[in-house]
Amino acid sequence: MREAGPKARIRIRSLAWLAVLAGACLMHAASAVSxxxxxxxSRAMLTIGESDNGRTLDIGCGESVRVSLPENATTGYRWTxxxxxxxxxxAIASEAAYPASALGSGGEVAFTFRGKNVGSGEITLKYWRHxxxxxxxxxxxxVRLNVHP
Numbered sequence: 001m002r003e004a005g006p007k008a009r010i011r012i013r014s015l016a017w018l019a020v021l022a023g024a025c026l027m028h029a030a031s032a033v034s035x036x037x038x039x040x041x042s043r044a045m046l047t048i049g050e051s052d053n054g055r056t057l058d059i060g061c062g063e064s065v066r067v068s069l070p071e072n073a074t075t076g077y078r079w080t081x082x083x084x085x086x087x088x089x090x091a092i093a094s095e096a097a098y099p100a101s102a103l104g105s106g107g108e109v110a111f112t113f114r115g116k117n118v119g120s121g122e123i124t125l126k127y128w129r130h131x132x133x134x135x136x137x138x139x140x141x142x143v144r145l146n147v148h149p
């Protein structure tokens with residue numbers, strides 16, 4: 001086997017950098033696809049949880065609501081967005097936090113939504129095993145947002 005010359009080494013390095021950059025672009029694109037229009041900053045953030053299930057909340061256009069719920073993904077059950085009124089509300093982000101390092105320990109998941117247009121819309125989340133379908137839904141979380149100017 002012969003050693004690659006200087007031109008071949010430059011081409012190999014260039015291809016390696018292109019692969020790294022392409023991977024970074026794909027990761028960025030995947031995160032951008034999940035929650036459109038996430039580049040806008042919100043004016044205020046309201047955090048709600050389990051005890052707020054079924055409530056109706058008033059927020060201003062551009063204000064955000066963070067829904068934080070307990071979750072133990074090791075059981076296979078996860079909270080996911082079931083639906084929300086896209087005319088009035090936009091999904092901004094979701095993030096899971098599992099602070100304990102013990103196997104099987106729970107944590108919480110948070111979904112952030114923002115009022116984008118004046119009106120009223122509902123957010124529905126479900127706690128389920130996606131591979132088992134709708135029959136596996138163990139809980140639902142609903143909140144109605146009245147978005148005002």
